[in-house]
Amino acid sequence: MHNLEESREEWEKEFVDVQRTITFDQGLRSVQIISKKLSATPAPISDFAHLLMLLVSGGFLVAAFLVFSSNVSHKVILGIAILSAGGYLGVAAFRWPRKHR
Helix, strand or coil: CHHHHHHHHHHHHHHHHHHHHCCHHHHHHHHHHHHHHHHHCCCCCCCHHHHHHHHHHHHHHHHHHHHHHCCCCCHHHHHHHHHHHHHHHHHHHHHCCCCCC
């Protein structure tokens, strides 16, 4: 147990020493690199157009279920058409490539 405490103390001392030797410029550069890597990762919904497509898709899906539960003639065909439009629009909201500036 005593050996583990010594190794932890040594590790903490080395960690503090490394932190003290980093200059402001080195820290700033590493933060810039990290933020650039984080901004390059794609988000599930990248912008407002995708969010709007997703909301419209949800509206189509709700409308399809309302058609299925109503007494409209040809409800199966109409419901499947609206359901497929909502599904395709929802998939497109996530898979549509984002414009790079």
